[in-house]
Amino acid sequence: MIRPGCTLGILGGGQLGRMIAMAAAQLGLRTHIYAPDENSPAFEVATEFTIAAYEDEANLVRFAKAVDVVTYEFENVPSETAATLSAHALLAPNAQALAVSQDRFLEKSFIAGLGIAVAPFAPVSTEAELAEALERIGRPAVLKTRRFGYDGKGQVKITPETDPAAAWEEIGRAASILEGFVPFEREVSVVAARTAAGAFAAFDLCANEHRYHILDTTRVPAGVSPETEEQAFRIARSIAEALDYVGVIAVELFLVTEDGTERLVVNEIAPRVHNSGHWTLGGATTSQFEQHVRAVCGWPLGDTARLGRVEMKNLIGHDADAWEEILAEPGAHLHLYGKTEARAGRKMGHVTRVFPEAS
Amino acid sequence: MIRPGCTLGILGGGQLGRMIAMAAAQLGLRTHIYAPDENSPAFEVATEFTIAAYEDEANLVRFAKAVDVVTYEFENVPSETAATLSAHALLAPNAQALAVSQDRFLEKSFIAGLGIAVAPFAPVSTEAELAEALERIGRPAVLKTRRFGYDGKGQVKITPETDPAAAWEEIGRAASILEGFVPFEREVSVVAARTAAGAFAAFDLCANEHRYHILDTTRVPAGVSPETEEQAFRIARSIAEALDYVGVIAVELFLVTEDGTERLVVNEIAPRVHNSGHWTLGGATTSQFEQHVRAVCGWPLGDTARLGRVEMKNLIGHDADAWEEILAEPGAHLHLYGKTEARAGRKMGHVTRVFPEAS
Incomplete structure (x- = not known):
């Protein structure tokens, strides 16, 4: 059994690993980040870190033996890496979730096989x-x-x-x-968590706007009917159950509206915490990062209650230069990822704004 | 000017330093903890740490030169230590705040000198x-x-x-x-922040219950009249101004009720984030830890709005063994400090519960 004081291993040293590590620390866990880049932002908040390639078997084995459970922040973990880690530690989400989400054809086939609409x-x-x-x-x-x-x-x-x-x-x-091509009206996503014991909890459906193919803004609520939101949760749950999934999963969907009727088409899944779930940090009782830690540790899932109408805006490249104005804005929650160079298209941080629920 | 990417130095490696470090990381700062104990909980979330005695001048100078601003988590920083640090880095709160709060006689004289009631x-x-x-x-x-x-x-x-x-x-x-002896009805405290430019913001007044001389529970609102709460804020502000204070300050007060009239008597001040401000983490828009970081960096202070009726309970010694039940409780925010040994009287963590505001 994993208890506070145990060590959570995280593959990947970007902002997602960083925010998972901070949530783990809040719950009294130690963290160990494994990433190849010596400038990984997640190293700055981790108890331990290993700088090594994802193909470095000796270091992977040493890492897996040093931790109590391993998770990851990106879906392109090589299958050999996942196999090596699984042989020496609990890996959550499991290797099947990685395999399915790494290959768009496998992914679409798998989802369609569950009777869920895809393009x-x-x-x-x-x-x-x-x-x-x-x-x-x-x-x-x-x-x-x-x-x-x-x-x-x-x-x-x-x-x-x-x-x-x-x-x-x-x-x-x-x-x-x-x-x-799916003639969608809006892109929405479900961020949900499942535990090994089968507990499942979804955060409220959110609507996502992209710019230049990168997520720009997430808004919650998503402005869909309660039935559509319920359907999105059922879709996420049935995918998570079919994968025997453990951790936070994101399901991106297209909302198609025809003759006033809403229907959902799955775009893709991500076997990890997700940019469209960042709004939960400050916008929900439990953040997706804490929820992921709870799920992979086999702990009770947290309360997903939303704290208001929420808007999350990514700070891409030089957007983050406005940090001081954002800090001066009442109610804005600023999150910066500790990246030194503001390259174009690079996610430098995000800001979450929580407003009173529209009545 | 201190910007994201700069380094915040923190003297002291306990839970307060740990929570300050996490707040700093959220805002894109690097952190460097200086503490003598190799098992300091704050090391686990810091970018860098130095294990050395508070009297070790060479290490203090090296530390001060490696960071952009130095703060501390405890008021008993030796004056020589503060002087050494001040010579090589910005120290916030300043040495005067330390000197006054370290000596009960100086402290009481100083406060009484401002025309504020003390015992x-x-x-x-x-x-x-x-x-x-x-x-x-x-x-x-x-x-x-x-x-x-x-x-x-x-x-x-x-x-x-x-x-x-x-x-x-x-x-x-x-x-x-x-x-x-002050025949008090209740103990209350103000947790407030002041910047070098003179900006001031107080969190709502909270009521504190102690057990065996250790803080057990903080409740907000404190249940005093609006006039009394305003008076508490004025007291905190006048103390902070007189000290040219920078950072979060806590002022503990006795509430005395005589013939239905409330009056306040200052018990003591703490030149740092304070246990009675832990409720702000999850219970207010900005936590005291983030507020402290903003203040010592010279950044705009954050929104102190309260998110509901809040109760913070310390987890002392084996109280923390109930972590799994607390995780299962909807709406409870669990914070564990990463301490390995649950000694009697030791603060192992805390839990914050946020309820809808009583109408």
């Missing part, structure tokens, strides 16, 4: 398969690499004017998936 | 002076060492039955102060 999709591994897939799915569509895509990277939009051969070159002839 | 008091450095003081102040009274008293240590109560000679022996013939 029309087809695997593409040759130019001929792309032509066939376009025939079946139609245009507009998006060609996406099966692996390692994030924040809009590894994607090519295919309009009626696009030359399929050019798109195939642009995607680097990589194993891909063609996805039909 | 009747007299300095005692011989048995004869004790007899004279008792003659003037009467019984019951409390004989307290001028320096190094906390949580009821260094105090002897003098009732009509007490032999003054025995009391004088019990206090170890140490330089002391005799204080008249």
Whole structure:
């Protein structure tokens, strides 16, 4: 049994690992971050850290033996890394969750297999398969690499004017998936947690706005009907149960409104704490980071009650230069990630604003 | 100017330093803890730490030069230590605040000099002076060492039955102060912050209950009249201004009710974040720890709005064994300090409960 005083191992040293580590410390846990970059922001708040490659088996084994449970902040943990860690420590979420979320084709197939709506999709591994897939799915569509895509990277939009051969070159002839375009009105997401014992708790559905393919703003409530929100929770729960999932999971969905009727289409899942859940830090009784720690430790899940109408804004690149104005704003919660260089597109921090609930 | 990315130095490695360090990290600061004990809980969340004695001048100078501003978590910082640090770094709160709060006689004289009510008091450095003081102040009274008293240590109560000679022996013939007994109804405290530019913000007045001379429970609101609360804020502000104070300050007061009229008598001040301000972490928009960081960095003070009716309970010794039940309680915020050994009387953590405001 994991108790306060035990050590939580975290793979990955970015802002997500940093915020998980701070939540763990609040609950009396020690933390150990494993990341290859010596300038990892999470190291600054961790009890211990290891600077080593994710493929460094000897260091992985040493790390796994030094901690009581291992979690991670990113879904692209190599499967060999997950296997090595699992052999010597409890890994949560499990390797299956990683495998499914790392491959867009596996992911879509798995979700569709649960009877949950996804965009029309087809695997593409040759130019001929792309032509066939376009025939079946139609245009507009998006060609996406099966692996390692994030924040809009590894994607090519295919309009009626696009030359399929050019798109195939642009995607680097990589194993891909063609996805039909979903005419969505809004992007929403569920951030939820499940424990090994099967306890499940979801935070309120949130609506997400992206800029340049990077999350810009999250708003809660999401402005959908109670039935739609319930359906989103059922979707998240059924995915988590099918994966025997332990920890916080994020499910990104498209909200499609036709003739006044709302329906949901799953876009993708993330087996980790998620940027669209940052609003919970200051905006809900329990933050997603604390909830993740509770879940991976096998502890009771926390209260997901929302504290008001909440808006979370990412501070990208030089947005964070406005830190002093944000500090002067009543009710704004500023979070900076300790990154030294404000590169374009880099997530430097976020600000959460909590307003009285509209009556 | 101190900016995110700069380093906050903290003298002292206990739970207060730990919670200050976490608040600093949230705002993108690096932290460096200086403490003599290698098992200091604050080390676990700090960017850097130095294990050295508070009298170790070479290490103090190295520490001061490595950080951008120095603060502390305890008032018994030796004056030589404060002088050494001040020579090489910005020290906040300043050395004067330390000097005044370290000596009960100086402290009482200083406060009384501002025209603020304190208990009747007299300095005692011989048995004869004790007899004279008792003659003037009467019984019951409390004989307290001028320096190094906390949580009821260094105090002897003098009732009509007490032999003054025995009391004088019990206090170890140490330089002391005799204080008249204040027939208080309740103990309350103000936790407030002041910046170098003179900005001032107080959290709501809280009521404190002690057990065995250790804080047990803090409740907010304190249940006093708005006039009394305003008076408490004015007292705190005038003390902070007179000290040219920078950072969070706590002022402990006795509430005396006579014929339905409330009046306040200052008990003591603490030049630091304070146990009676722990309720702000989860119970107010800004925590006292974040507020302290903002103040010592010269940043805008945060919003002190309270999020509901709040109750903070210390987890002393084996109280913390109930961590799992507390985690299962909706709305309870658990904070554990990472201390390994649950000795009797040791503060292991605290739990904050936020309830809807009584209407």
